[in-house]
Amino acid sequence: MASEPPHDRSIAPTPADDADLVRLAGRIARFGGWSIEIPSGELYWTAELFSLFGYESEGGAPPLDVAIGMYPDDQRSLIEAAMNRNIVEKVTTDLESIVIDREGREIRVRIIGVPVLDEAGAVVRLQGAIYDITEIVTERENRIAAQESLQRTLDYIPDFVFFIDEHWRITFANRALLAFLDLPAERLYSEPIWSIVPELAAGPFTNGLQRAMNERTSSTARARVEQYGITLEGTVHPVENGIAVFARDVTDEVERQREMDAVAAVAREQAALIEASTEAMLIEDLDNVVLYWNQGAEQLYGWSSEEAVGRNIRELIYADPADFEGPGAELLRDGRWFGELTQRTKDGRALIIECRWQVVLDAEGRPAKIFVVNSDVTELRRQQQALSRAQRTESLGTLAGGIAHDLNNVLTPLLMSVQLLKTQSPAPDQLALLEGMEAAVRRGADMVDQVLSFARGVDGVRELVDLAEVVRELFRITLPTMSPSITVTQRVGELPAILGDRTQILQVLLNLVANARDSMPEGGELTISTGRQTVIASGRASTGLAPGEYAVLTVDDTGTGMTGEVLDRIFEPFFTTKQLGRGTGLGLANTQAIVESHGGAITAHSAPGAGSRFIVLLPVAQDGAVLVPQQEPTDPVARGAGELVLVVDDEASIRDLMRQALEAHGYRVVEAAHGLEAVEVLERHAAEMAVVITDVIMPMMDGAAVAAHIAERYPHVAVIAASGFPGAGGLAELSAHGVRHTLAKPFTTESLLRTVRAAVTRSG
CATH class of the missing domain: 3.30.450.20 (PAS domain)
Structure with missing residues (x-):
């Protein structure tokens, strides 16, 4: 520390050896002395201070204002205030600050200033020392940061963490413990743990605390704390100046x-x-x-x-x-x-x-x-999976039905437009084009019908069907399409007839044969066989079939087979393992729908590399069952005689085409875009109205409401219900209101005219 006037350029007289030691200590500890003459303001630095700040000592210390300028702007006022206190209050000052050395580096320093008084008590000089405390401050800040990090970490732990000193007082508690105890800090950190939680004063938990404190060993124990209604499990570890406790609530456990x-x-x-x-x-x-x-x-x-x-x-x-x-x-x-x-x-x-x-x-x-x-729980899980599949199927069916309904509304005007154009004597090349368009629309309608079959269930006609003849027809259809590398075998005997839809049964077999063929790209064996099986009364529980005699159709292949995961999903709609564009995922879903609509069941058995077997059971027709086949009429459609027809549909294109077709065949036509408008039109033309053709699903007022209104107010008027989705829209309700005629979209002009003529004839 500097105590002599600046003009002496030396420290107060000291033995040579002691002065050398002081300078050596200053260089090692990185501190130096300084003094300021009052009132001249002349500044003096020791050699250690020059070295600390990176300056040469030959020219002497810089002026006082330059030296103060080495401090950052926000620190200078603090330095000047400390000097004023030295002079005015004649007290020693001690503060920390930052100094910018000659290289522009920031040095954290501790500055001590002492006033030197003359005999009259006036301050004649300030002197003191400056310490480089950069490493100390950095270490202190790191220690504080580490403590804060530890605090945050322990606060995140949901269990209780606390430290106890040798006097059994809590010195630290994490957030979980503070929230749980909810005590004032002056009590929590001042009283022994036994005073805060008296129930910890005895028992295994207390023994663990004592061992950790006295024997410096870790232990784990439990204690019931009735004061809080919980059981604690605590692990105690000895730490410096006490013990650390990690406790958790194990009441539920x-x-x-x-x-x-x-x-x-x-x-x-x-x-x-x-x-x-x-x-x-x-x-x-x-x-x-x-x-x-x-x-x-x-x-x-x-x-x-x-x-x-x-x-x-x-x-x-x-x-x-x-x-x-x-x-x-x-x-x-x-x-x-x-x-x-x-x-x-x-x-x-x-x-x-x-x-x-x-x-x-x-x-x-x-x-x-x-x-x-x-x-x-094997059977329970199987039932749950079956229920889940059924729910998914129901949801997909609803979605598919809605899409099919909209597509039928799109296809109806296309089909009727093509047929109207064909009646206008087109040129041969135009006629060929129109016929191609009509075929495409019909093919689209067939595809939509397949979706509808899945969406609403499969009904179809019911007639006596010879299964053996269906299998032989299947062979006539499929054999030409089979790869030469596939050997096809049939084992078909005489079978009793079943009551069903021949076309649908053939579709079932075609779907199964197509799947078998696709599973044998390198060739193999395909076998189709028939037989009989009797289901006893208890069979329903496992197969879902009513007791009775069943015809059996079996399709075996030696293809790639299926994993259990795939086998569980093959009847799900839109599930397919085929490449994009090679399958829709509806084939087996429709197959199952057709079989179940006939009162039968289908099962599949397969394993990877072992081929697949599909077994179809269909109930045998009861004795005396007969068929009255439905045949398409071939007689020409009779023309109208000026009867008035109301066409109700929310699709303008459908209304327009129906009007053209009906007017071209002798009917008068009025239109309505929805049910409310239809009611208004009926009020104006009730006396002369013959037939109302109403779409089933419409906004504002649907077809069922229109039919109910007509049945109540105008019972002489015949009603025809038209729908793109006959499985929905309240057909049962329509029937209750006297609706006896329906049109399934997309319908042909001929179907429209025949249905209208039948309605006119019935109402007349």
């Missing part, structure tokens, strides 16, 4: 453990009840060797008690012992395990098992055995 212990005790004491249970109950040692195997386990797995006891459970009921490893480790770690696993029976059948496992403790509280309750 203790309760569950208590319940499981009670169950296990009852199980041990009432072996007779366990033995009689239909659940598989067994006891294993800690190495998973079976010690007890009840009758429920014998019935479920097929192993007798003599065969099972003494064997390791991994090898006994697991196809892959690795499936057991994770749950087994969790059981030993936590004392219990609940979940589902795939297990196997003695004959190799796979089962889905709901497992409830519990470690049983001995009298001293140590793990001794494992108590196992296994329940077969």
Whole structure:
């Protein structure tokens, strides 16, 4: 520290050796002395200060204002205020600041200033020392940052974390503990832990605290704290100046453990009840060797008690012992395990098992055995999957039906427009073009009808069908399309007739044969066979079929086969394994819909590399069933005689084309865009109205409401219901209101005229 006037350019007289030591200490500790003459303001630095700030000492210390300028702007006022206090209040000052050295580097410094008084008590000089504390400040800031980081980390922990000093006072508590105790800080950090939570003053938890504090050993224990209604499990570790405690609320865990212990005790004491249970109950040692195997386990797995006891459970009921490893480790770690696993029976059948496992403790509280309750939920899960598939199918059916309805509304004007153009004597090339367009529209209508079949279920006509003849027709259709590398075999015997739709049954077989062909790209064998099967009364539970005699159609192939995952989904609408553009995913969905609409069932069996087998069961027709085939009329359509027809449809193009077709065949036509407008038109033309053709699904007022209004007010008027989706829109309700005629979109001009003529004739 500098104490002599600047003109002396030296420190107060000191022995040479001591002065050298002071300078050496200053260089090592990075501090130097300074003094300022009052009132001249002349500044003096020691050599160590020149070195600290990176300046040469030959020219002497800089002027006072230049030296103060080495401090940042926000620090200068602090320096000047400290100097004023030295002079005015004659006190020593001590502060920290930042100095910019000659190289522009920031140095964190501690500045000590001392006033020097003359005999009269006036300040004649300020002197002191400047310390480089950059490393100290950095270390302090790092320590504070680390403490804050630790604080934040511990605050994120949901369990309780707190430190206790040697006087048993809490010195730190994380956010979870503060929120739980909800105590004023002056009490929390001043009173011993025993005063805050008296129930911790005795018991295993207290013993752990004492050992950690006195013997410096870690321990874990539990304590019931009735004051707060919880059970705590705490782990105590010795730390510097005290102990650290990590505690968590295990109230629920203790309760569950208590319940499981009670169950296990009852199980041990009432072996007779366990033995009689239909659940598989067994006891294993800690190495998973079976010690007890009840009758429920014998019935479920097929192993007798003599065969099972003494064997390791991994090898006994697991196809892959690795499936057991994770749950087994969790059981030993936590004392219990609940979940589902795939297990196997003695004959190799796979089962889905709901497992409830519990470690049983001995009298001293140590793990001794494992108590196992296994329940077969295979059928339950199968039913749940079937319900889920049914719900997905229903949702997709609703969506498909809505799309098909809109597409039929689009195709109807296209089909009628083409037919109207054909009546206008087009040139041969134009006629060919129109016929091609009509064929395309009809093909589109057929595709929409396939979607509708899925959406609304499959009805179709019902006639006596010779299955053997259908199979022979199938061969006539498919054999020319088969690859030479595929060998086709039929095993068809005489079968009783079934009551159904011949075209739909043929479609079922075509879909199955097409799938079989696609599964054998390298060739193979395709076999189609027929037979009979009788379903007994109990069969409905497993097959969904009513008791009776059934015709059986079987389609076998030697193709690539399917995995279990694919097999579970093949009847889902729009599910396909074929490449984009090669399949819609509706083939097997429609196949199943057709079969079930006939009162039958279809099942599939397959495995990768082992081919596939589809079995179709259809009920045999009862004796006396006859068919009255529906035939398309061939007589020309009679023209109208000026009858008035009201066309109601929210599609303007459909209304316009229907009007043109009807007017061209002798009818008068008025139009309405929706039901409310139809009511208004009817009021004006009620006396002369003959027929109302109304769309079923319309905004504002639908076809059912229109039909109800007509039935009530104008019963002499015939009603024709037209819909792009006959399976929806209230056809049953329409029938209740006297509607006897329907038009399924897209309809031809001929169908329109015949339906109108039939309605006029019936109402007349």
